[in-house]
Amino acid sequence: MTSSQAPSVDTVRTALSGVRDPEIHRPITDLGMVKDIQVQPDGRVDVGIYLTVAACPLRDRITSDVTGAVSAVPGVTGVRVALDVMSDAQRQELRRSLRGEAEEPRIPFAEPGSLTRVYCVASGKGGVGKSSITVNLAVAMAARGLSVGVVDADIYGHSVPRMLGATGKPTRVEKMIMPPQAHGVKVISIGMFNPGNKPVVWRGPMLHRALQQFLAEVFWGDLDVLLLDLPPGTGDVAISVAQLIPNAEILVVTTPQQAASEVAERAGAVALQTRQRVAGVIENMSWLELPDGSRMEIFGAGGGQVVADSLTRSIGAEVPLLGQVPLDPRLGEAGDDGTPLVVSAPDTPAATVLREIAERLSTRARGLAGRMLSVTPAGR
Template sequence: MPQPDLERIRTALATVNDPEIRRPITELEMVESVDIADDGAVTVTVLLTVAGCPLKDTITREVTEAVGKVAGVSSVNVTLGVMSPEQRDELKTKLRGGGAQREIPFAKPGSLTRVFAIASGKGGVGKSSVTANLAASMAADGLSVGVIDADIYGFSIPSMLGVTRAPTRVDDMILPTLAHGVKVISIGMFVPSNQPVVWRGPMLHRALQQFLTDVFWGDLDVLLLDLPPGTGDIAISVAQLLPAAELLVVTTPQGAAADVAERAGAMAVQTHQKLVGVIENMSWMEMPDGSRVEVFGAGGGQTVSVNLTRTIGAQVPLLGQIPLDMTVREGSDSGQPAVLSAPDSPGAVALRSVAKQLGRRTRGLAGRSLGLTPA
C-alpha cells in the first residue's frame, strides 16, 4: 500500500471545524504537526485554544474520521496540546479581523447582520419563549443566528434552548455556547443556579457591552436580543450600543397588556430605532372540536399595531398571532423549542411563519460603502 500523501491529509484536516469557533482548524493554526510513519500510521498534533477544552473529544473524533478516509492511512493517533499565550493572541487578532479589540461589530456601518431587539411592555407575555423559538427556527432554515439574553435579572434563554455548559474563554475573548445551531450568551451561564443578579444600571450596561464586544460571534445573519420588559436601562443601552437594532414588540390580546406594550414600542420614537412589527402571543386556545377559546380576550395585537403605526408614522404590522399551545410550554421547559420538537403544532407553525418573515428581510444600503471613487 502506498504511503499517504501529506497534502491530502492537510486537505482532509481543512474539513474539520473547531466546534465553537466554526472555522477550519487549519485556518485557525490549530494543527501543529502531521507525522506519517512508514506503515501508514498518522499522528496529528492539535493545539486546543485552552486547557481543558470541553469539546476536545469532538475534535479528536472528527480529526480521526477525516484523516482515516485518506488513501494509505492505516491508523490515526491524535495528540492534543494547548496554544501558547502568543498563539492565542494571534488567534484573537485573526478572529477580530486585525481590528481593535473593543468594538461592536454589529454597530459598524458595513455590518450585514440584522439585529432584532425583542421587547415587551410587561413580563409574562412569553417574550423569551418567542425569542428562543424564532432563533431555533431561523437556524433550522440555514441562517447563522446568535441570541443575547439581555434580561439580566430574569434570564431564561439558556434553559429554554437547553444550554448545559458554560462558554469557553480564550483569555479575554468568550466563545458563545452552541444550542440547536444557535450561538447563545447569557449572564445565567456565569452565575450559580437561581442566584439573583443584584446590579444597578451601570453594571447592566457594562454586561451588555461585554456581550457585544468580548464575545466572538463570527459572521451572523441574525442577532436576537431578549430584552427585559419595559423601557429601562437595558432598552436604553441597546439604543446606544446598537442604533441600527430593530424593535419587535410582543404582547398578549388582553387590553391591559396591549396598553403597556404600546409604551415599549413608542420608545422607538425617542431612540430613533425602526419598529419592525408586533407579535401577539397566547392569542387563543384551540379545542379538540376545532373551536377557539380566547382566554385573554381578543384584538390586543391589532390594537398595538394600529396605534404604533399612528404614533411612529410608518407601518407597524402585526406579524403573527401565536395560539396557547402546550407544546410551546413543554418545549421551553425541556430545552427543545417547539419549532423543532413539534413543528406541526399550532404554536410552532405560527412561530415558524414569523421567523420566515423576519429571515427574508434584507438590510438597506444606508450606511454601507458602495466601493465607488470619484473619476
C-alpha cells in the first residue's frame, strides 16, 4: 500500500467522533479523551486514548469501540489502541465542561426550567410491589426512546439494582459519579457502595446526605424522566425529597385490600404538606387470572379507586387511577432474574398494563401546572 492510500489523521479523528463514552454518552473527541493519532504509511493506525480513571470498568468496551470505528475507515490496515489516564487537571476540565464552573454540585432537576419529569414512587406500607412497579415503568419508558434514570431511595431496603439486572459499579470522576446502566436505564443505589449486603444503619441526616449525593453528584445527563423508589411510609426520605426536588410528583402504589388502601392514602396525603402534585395511583396485585379466563380477587377489590377518590377529595385536584396490574408470579421471578417483566414477558396482561401506565406518564404534557413559579405580584 502506498502512502497516498493511507487515511489522513483528520479522517481518523472524524471516525472517532462517532465513538461515545459509554458512561457520559458524548463523543470521546468532545471529552478530550483522544490523546493522539498516528497513521503509518502502510495504513496502520495507532490511537492513544485517555481514560477518565485508571480503574475504568468500561476500558475494554472503549477499546473495542475505538478499534471498530477506525477499522471501518477506508485505507486502514490495522489498529492499535494505547490507553492512558487523565491527569487531575484534565479531569477538572472534563467536570467543568459537563457541569459548568460551579464548585458545589447542584441538583439539576430542581433548577428553574428543568424539563425532567420526576416521579416519586411511594407506598404506605411494604410488600405492595413498589420496587417492581418502579423498575418495570423505567424500562418501559426507556423502550419508548426516553432517557430514564432511577434512584433507589429506599436506603434500608435497597433492591432496584438486582431487579434491574444492574451489575456494574459507579465510577467517580472528580466530583461526579457515573452511574451504571441496565436495559437502557441509568441507576444508582446505596447497595452499590455497600458490599456484602451489609445493613445500612443511618439516621435522618445521613439519609438526607446520601439522597442529596445521588441527585447532585451523579452525572445523569439530560434525562426525560427520573424515578425515585421511596421507602414505605412517610419518614425522613419522603421529607428530604420534597426539600431537594420540590417539583417532584408522587405515584402512590397500593393493593386492592382495605388495610393497604388506608395506609396508601396517608402516603399520598403527605403531598398536601409538602405541596407536591400526586400524579396518580397504581393498584398492584389486582386479581389473578385463571386458566379459564375468570379472575380471582385474592386481595379484595377496589382499593386503588378508593385511594384515588379519597386523595382527589382531600387534595382538591383529580388524582387518577393510572392502572390495575394483575397478580403474576412472573413479575417477582423476573425481578429476581434481573430482567423486568416488560422485557422478559412483554405480552402478559401485567406487562401490558405497566406499559400503558408508562405511556400515560411519558406523554403527559409538560405544562406549568403544578410548578412553583418565581414571580412576585406587582404593586398597584
